[in-house]
Every structure is written in C-alpha cells, then in structure tokens.
Amino acid sequence: MVKIFIDPGHGGTDPGAVGNGLQEKNLTLQISTRIRDMLVNEFNDVSVLMSRTGDQTLSLTQRTNAANAWGADFLLSVHINAGGGTGYEDFIYPGVGAPTTTYQNLIHEEIMKLVNFRDRGKKTANFHMLRESNMPALLTENGFIDNAEDAAKLKSASFIENIARGHVNGMVRSFGLTRKTSTVYHTVVSGDTVYSLSQRYGSTVQQIRDWNNLDSNYTIVVGQVLLVAGGPSSLTNATKAAQGNLQTDSIVDYLNSINKDSTYANREKLAKQHGINNYSGTAAQNTQLLNKLRK
Ligand SMILES: [Zn+2]
Structure with missing residues (x-):
C-alpha cells in the first residue's frame, strides 16, 4: 500500500493568490480532489489522505504534522502561482536526492505532456511543506493566477482535469x-446484438466508452465479456442494464436476463436475422443462436 498525502494549498481565511476572478484555495482543492479520486478509483493499493477536503483554515505546521503522523510515503502540495510570470514549475527541498528527484522528474514530465503551460523547470526551495515533512515531498505551482492567459486556462474544467491527470500519471510511474480491473458482462441493450449496435453507433467500443464516460486510458475488449480497466466505480447503470446472464446455456434464460422477448416466435425471428434457417427450436439451434447473440 502506497500512502500519498495531498495538500491543497491555502484554504479558509487564507485564499492564497487571487486574480482574474479566481482564488488559489479553490483551484488547489479542485485539482487535489480530482487527483485523489483518480488514484483511489482507478488504481490498486494506494491510500490517500488530504490535509483538507473543504474550505478549512490550516497552518503549514498542521499540514506537515498530519502527513508525518500518518506516515505518508509521499507528500504532494498543490499550489497556483502569482507574481507576474506564466507557466508550470515544481519544487523539492534543496539537496535531497533520490527517490525525491526521481518523483519530481516523472511527475514534471507527465504534467508537461498533458498541460499546455510554459515549462518553467524543476526547481528547489526551502519551503515549510518540503522542509518539515519526513517523507519525499513535491510542491507544484500550476500556472499564474494573475496572468490572463493562465487564468483563462484554469477556468476550464478540462484543463483542471488534465492538470490532475498529469500529477496522477507521474505518481503512477x-x-x-x-x-484496477473489473469484468463487465457483455453486450447489448434491449436484445440488440453487438453487430446491430455497431451498425447503429458506428463502433460498439465507442458507444460503451460514451455510456460510461471512459477515455482512452481505459481498455475495452468486446467479446463474450468486456474487460474494463478502471474499476466498477466508473461504470454507469447503462452498462449494468446491458449485462446478460453469462452463466446460462439456455437461450430463454439469456433473453430474459436482458429483458428481451424469449417466446418461440421471437427466437424464430432472431434466428432468421442471424442466418439460422428453418429454426425449429432444437437444442443445437438454440446453442447456435445463443452464441451468435453473445458474439
Ligand atoms: Zn500557494
């Protein structure tokens, strides 16, 4: 279990930097909360504690005390810059070596891959959060709140999402x-086959992505089962409703499990649609039809 302490900078009576209608304390909380959710929902064996989850006032000492008492493996402090510059930079304590330098290298690299900010570089500073923490620590400064261009980016939800994802990708490495992986039973809504679903939506995989709001970070394999990497929490009722009974060898039970008409007349119709001629309800034909519907 990796224990990651995330510290959203400022809070409560201390708004941090302000500018262009934005307050640093709100942005740091948004970014930190997304980082926590991504880590906990999508990855195995990671535990996250945040210094604050709301708009609380906390001293710097309270923050490092909390991280030290918990025995965190890593401390991440999230900030927004101000003072007339532009872009992204991050800090570790002066003179520390690996693994802190490795973490800084990887997290910096992953953030710069996803976030369209000028790269101000990997830096060191004698900050309280870096000095008083007992574990490797990194402080990130995500754009300048008093720079109109940076502030415009920080107002975009997708930009915030990319900042969070960059931090997460760096910590993953x-x-x-x-x-996390989970198995999602295939396939269809209202008894449509994957084939007809593909025709209707262009791509079954894309449709499944859309239902579940899954980006390209998720691997989807369409077959008798869908393997969705990312964990059950990312799945909506849409896919749950589409689950069929995979345990059964019975076409009737299978059709019932997807709320589809299982009468002989409808099975005959489905058989015809799937190229099974002269359907008479034999066991062999039922098995053939079941396999085609599950394909
Ligand atoms: Zn700050």
Missing part, C-alpha cells in the same frame, strides 16, 4: 501503481 513513480510508485509503479497498477490499474
């Missing part, structure tokens, strides 16, 4: 985190 730093700590070798593995994705």
Whole structure:
C-alpha cells in the first residue's frame, strides 16, 4: 500500500493568490480532489489522505504534522502561482536526492505532456511543506493566477482535469501503481446484438466508452465479456442494464436476463436475422443462436 498525502494549498481565511476572478484555495482543492479520486478509483493499493477536503483554515505546521503522523510515503502540495510570470514549475527541498528527484522528474514530465503551460523547470526551495515533512515531498505551482492567459486556462474544467491527470500519471510511474480491473458482462441493450449496435453507433467500443464516460486510458475488449480497466466505480447503470446472464446455456434464460422477448416466435425471428434457417427450436439451434447473440 502506497500512502500519498495531498495538500491543497491555502484554504479558509487564507485564499492564497487571487486574480482574474479566481482564488488559489479553490483551484488547489479542485485539482487535489480530482487527483485523489483518480488514484483511489482507478488504481490498486494506494491510500490517500488530504490535509483538507473543504474550505478549512490550516497552518503549514498542521499540514506537515498530519502527513508525518500518518506516515505518508509521499507528500504532494498543490499550489497556483502569482507574481507576474506564466507557466508550470515544481519544487523539492534543496539537496535531497533520490527517490525525491526521481518523483519530481516523472511527475514534471507527465504534467508537461498533458498541460499546455510554459515549462518553467524543476526547481528547489526551502519551503515549510518540503522542509518539515519526513517523507519525499513535491510542491507544484500550476500556472499564474494573475496572468490572463493562465487564468483563462484554469477556468476550464478540462484543463483542471488534465492538470490532475498529469500529477496522477507521474505518481503512477513513480510508485509503479497498477490499474484496477473489473469484468463487465457483455453486450447489448434491449436484445440488440453487438453487430446491430455497431451498425447503429458506428463502433460498439465507442458507444460503451460514451455510456460510461471512459477515455482512452481505459481498455475495452468486446467479446463474450468486456474487460474494463478502471474499476466498477466508473461504470454507469447503462452498462449494468446491458449485462446478460453469462452463466446460462439456455437461450430463454439469456433473453430474459436482458429483458428481451424469449417466446418461440421471437427466437424464430432472431434466428432468421442471424442466418439460422428453418429454426425449429432444437437444442443445437438454440446453442447456435445463443452464441451468435453473445458474439
Ligand atoms: Zn500557494
């Protein structure tokens, strides 16, 4: 279990930097909350504690005390910059070596891949959060709130999402985190076959992605089962409703499990649609039809 302490900078009576209608304390909380949710929902064996989950006032000492008492493996402090610059930079304590430098390298690299900010570089500073923490620590400064261009980016939900994802991707590499996987039974809504679904929507995989709001970070394999890497929490009722009974060898039970008409007349119709001629309800034909519907 990797224990990651996330510290959204500022909060409560301390708004941090302000500018262009934005307050640093709100942005740091948004970014930190998304980082926590991504880590916990999508990855195995990672535990996250946040210094604050709401708009609380906390001293710097309270923050590092909490991380030290918990025995975190890593401390991440999230901030927004101000003072007339532009872009992204991050800090570790001066003079520390690996693994802190490795974490900084990986997280910096992953953030710069996803986030369209000027790269201000990997830096060191004698900050409280870096000095008083007992574990490797990184402080990130995600754009300048008093720069109109940076602030416009920070107002975009997808930009915030990319900042969070960059941090997460860097920590995944730093700590070798593995994705949760879950099995989602295939396939169809209202008894449509995957084939007809493909025709209707262009791509079954794309349709499944759309239902579940899954981006390209998720691997989807269409077959008798769908393997969705990312965990059950990312699945909506849409796919749950589409689950068929995979345990059964009975075409009737299978059709019932997807709320589809299982009468002889309808099975005859489905058989015809799937190229099974002269359907008479034999066991062999039923098995053939079941396999085609599950394909
Ligand atoms: Zn700050």
